[in-house]
Amino acid sequence: MSEREKPAPAAHDRGGWATEEPVDQGEHQWADWEYRTQALARVLRSKGIVVTDEMRRGIESIPAPEYEALSYFERWSASFETLLVEKGVLTPAEIDEKMKEVEERWG
Amino acid sequence: MSEHQHDHGAGEESQGHPGGTPDIQLSYRAKRSLAMQELLVEKGIIAPDDIQRSVESARARSPSDGARVVARAWVDPAFKQRLLDNALTAIAELGYDFVADTGLVALENTDELHHVVVCTLCSCYPGALLGPPPDWYKSLAYRSRVVIEPRAVLREFGLELESDIGVRVIDSTAEIRYLVLPGRPAGTEGMAEEQLAELVTRNSMIGVGLPLSPELVTT
Amino acid sequence: MSPDSSDSAIFGPGDRVRVSERYPASHHRTPWYIKGKTGRVDVVYDAYMNPESRAYGQAGLPRVTVYRVEFDQADLWESYRGPANDRICADVFEHWLEPA
Numbered sequence: 001m002s003e004r005e006k007p008a009p010a011a012h013d014r015g016g017w018a019t020e021e022p023v024d025q026g027e028h029q030w031a032d033w034e035y036r037t038q039a040l041a042r043v044l045r046s047k048g049i050v051v052t053d054e055m056r057r058g059i060e061s062i063p064a065p066e067y068e069a070l071s072y073f074e075r076w077s078a079s080f081e082t083l084l085v086e087k088g089v090l091t092p093a094e095i096d097e098k099m100k101e102v103e104e105r106w107g
Numbered sequence: 108m109s110e111h112q113h114d115h116g117a118g119e120e121s122q123g124h125p126g127g128t129p130d131i132q133l134s135y136r137a138k139r140s141l142a143m144q145e146l147l148v149e150k151g152i153i154a155p156d157d158i159q160r161s162v163e164s165a166r167a168r169s170p171s172d173g174a175r176v177v178a179r180a181w182v183d184p185a186f187k188q189r190l191l192d193n194a195l196t197a198i199a200e201l202g203y204d205f206v207a208d209t210g211l212v213a214l215e216n217t218d219e220l221h222h223v224v225v226c227t228l229c230s231c232y233p234g235a236l237l238g239p240p241p242d243w244y245k246s247l248a249y250r251s252r253v254v255i256e257p258r259a260v261l262r263e264f265g266l267e268l269e270s271d272i273g274v275r276v277i278d279s280t281a282e283i284r285y286l287v288l289p290g291r292p293a294g295t296e297g298m299a300e301e302q303l304a305e306l307v308t309r310n311s312m313i314g315v316g317l318p319l320s321p322e323l324v325t326t
Numbered sequence: 327m328s329p330d331s332s333d334s335a336i337f338g339p340g341d342r343v344r345v346s347e348r349y350p351a352s353h354h355r356t357p358w359y360i361k362g363k364t365g366r367v368d369v370v371y372d373a374y375m376n377p378e379s380r381a382y383g384q385a386g387l388p389r390v391t392v393y394r395v396e397f398d399q400a401d402l403w404e405s406y407r408g409p410a411n412d413r414i415c416a417d418v419f420e421h422w423l424e425p426a
Contacts, residue, residue, distance in 0.1 A: 007349045009358035015227030015278060016359040016403065017251035023263055027242045033137045035125035038239070039161035040144055043153050046161075056229055057353040057381035072230070072245050074136035080143055087383075090146055098142040106133045210371060219411075227357050254359065258408050273411035280355050281392045281417035282374050 011064040037073045040080065050083050058082040125162045165239065173236035173286060174307035176201060177318075178300045180213075181291040191215060194286065198236065205235050210283035214275075216290050216314070221268055223261065223314030224277045224285045225253045233284035237309055244313065254278060264315040277314075287314040295321050334373070335391045337423060341367045343395060344426040345418060353381035356422045360414075364426045365397035368415060376419065391420040 009017070044050045058079025062070065070078065084090040133141070147153045176198055180187035190197040194211040198204075205211050211233060214222040226232065227250045232240040243249050253260045257274045261267070268274060277285050289311040295303060298321060305324050310316030337343055347362040355377050370393055375386030399412040406412070 006358070006361070010351070012228055013358045014247055014250040015225075015254040015357045017247075019248060019251050021248040021252075023243050023246060023249045023252065023260060025241075025243050025264070030127040030239075031137070032125045032127045032129060033133060033141055035127045035162045035165070036144060036158050037137075037140045038165060039125075039158045040140065040147075042161045042165070043157045047153065049152070051380055053353065053375075053377040053381035053386070054383065056377075059229065060353060068247075070136060071134075072242075073140070074134060077136040077140035077143075081139060084143060084147075089152060090143060090150075094146060095139065095142055098146050099138060102133075102138045102142045102145070106138060208375065212369075227359075228355060254414055255403055255406070256408075257412065270409040271411075273413060274408065275396075275412070276414045278357060278414060278416040280357055281371075281377075281419065283371060283392065283394075283417055 010060060011062075011067040012060045034073045037076050037080075041076060044080070049087070049089060050080075054083055055079050125159070126166065165234075168234060168236075169238040170236075170307075170309035170312065171304065172203060172238075173233070173309070173312045174304040176203070176213075176236060176286070177288060177307045177312065178304035180288055181295075181303055182300050187215075187288070190288065203235060205233075205284075208282060211236075211286065212283055213286045213288045214277065215288045218272065218290075220273050220275055221314065222275050222277055222285075222287045223253060223257055224279060224287060225250060226279045227251075227254060228280055231279040231284060233286050236286055237312060241309070261315060264310065266316060287312050289314075289318050292318050292320055335370045335393075336420065337367045337370065337393060337425075339367050339370060342426040343367055343393070343418075343423040345395070346422050346424060348422075352378065354378050354422075356418060357416060359402060360395075360397060360416055360418070363397055363402055365395045365401070367393050368396040369394040371417070374419075392417050393420065393423065395423070 041055060045052065059075045061082060062075060062078050067075065081095065085092055144158060148155050176190065179201065180190050186197065190213045194213045195205055198211065216222055230240055230245040232244060234240065249260065254276050257276050258268065261274070279285055289307070292306060295306065302324065306318040306321065308316050308319060311318045342364060343366065344364045345356060345360045345362060370391065373389035373391045376390045377386065380386030394415050395418045396413050396415045399406045399408060399414060400410060402414060
């Protein structure tokens with residue numbers, strides 16, 4: 001099969017994509033929510049609620065345009081929501097309800 | 108890229124502030140993450156201090172852990188051989204453990220072969236020895252380019268390798284994590300292990316850099 | 327990670343292997359750029375839980391042997407301009423490999 005016939009890779013499957021974008025070596029200081037989101041992954045894993053492969057699958061299920069647009073930990077947030085809802089741990093309705101409180105606090 | 112520093116008193120830390128940039132303006136997805144965390148606590152699925160404890164244990168890990176391993180390998184040839192043969196048991200000698208069901212392999216850079224590590228599919232990284240991965244390691248540009256034009260990427264990091272040194276890109280696509288064991292710099296013969304560890308940069312253990320020269324480190 | 331720890335491994339170090347050319351939309355850990363390409367087994371690792379079932383709430387059993395497979399850069403990219411001794415290694419689950 002020639003390169004031409006290969007189906008296009010999924011958005012996360014990045015190796016060899018044509019880009020000349022330089023590697024930005026700057027590092028941002030993590031925001032608190034980023035630390036908390038990374039920690040949430042560890043806590044959910046340690047309690048056996050999710051495994052790493054599920055987290056990766058949750059990230060890979062983000063539609064390509066959104067995958068490109070979201071920051072690293074925003075993708076994790078999307079994956080957690082997919083998995084926690086799928087497993088019946090949380091419902092979309094209760095997350096929406098809690099969002100209202102968070103919105104009020106953070107604007 | 109902000110180089111913003113914050114001073115936090117110990118009291119604030121103990122009340123559960125993760126120690127990053129305070130959340131001021133949050134994106135939809137960031138708020139969604141916090142909402143889920145609060146719900147999980149309210150429902151008793153996670154404990155109120157689980158997140159904070161996990162943040163603290165993650166923050167305890169830094170590239171200085173990996174640097175200690177490398178410096179030991181430089182001064183102790185028997186340890187270096189054990190590290191290359193079985194990295195998990197070798198780092199355990201220094202008190203480091205690793206995530207269950209994850210492997211660890213150390214790859215030695217030599218005069219003929221230079222290793223550089225990437226995870227093209229996500230962001231796999233030996234965090235237990237190096238702390239959290241830098242932003243660029245997780246970036247789409249690095250993940251795309253280092254496998255197809257490694258020498259150009261290394262050049263951007265200031266590393267120009269002669270063509271007689273083979274570049275071996277390591278794509279960590281399964282549950283094995285990789286630590287690059289850089290070569291010991293010239294002119295360090297008399298240095299103690301602790302001083303040597305200061306020469307070992309994070310980037311040299313990923314393979315996009317070399318250890319510092321000894322004259323750059325005050326003794 | 328002792329190199330000889332996977333007793334049931336069907337490939338050994340130095341074997342020429344071809345990466346299966348399958349493109350499932352479901353979760354798998356074989357990167358696109360090595361699919362259909364030929365390399366050689368560098369290291370035989372342990373058997374690890376299968377991510378393709380584990381990603382969907384199953385146990386990931388039976389475990390599958392993982393291999394570090396080494397490719398010449400020139401075999402992966404037609405346009406590769408670097409020296410002939412430039413290589414790539416990827417870790418590949420056994421069911422993605424065929425004898426070459």
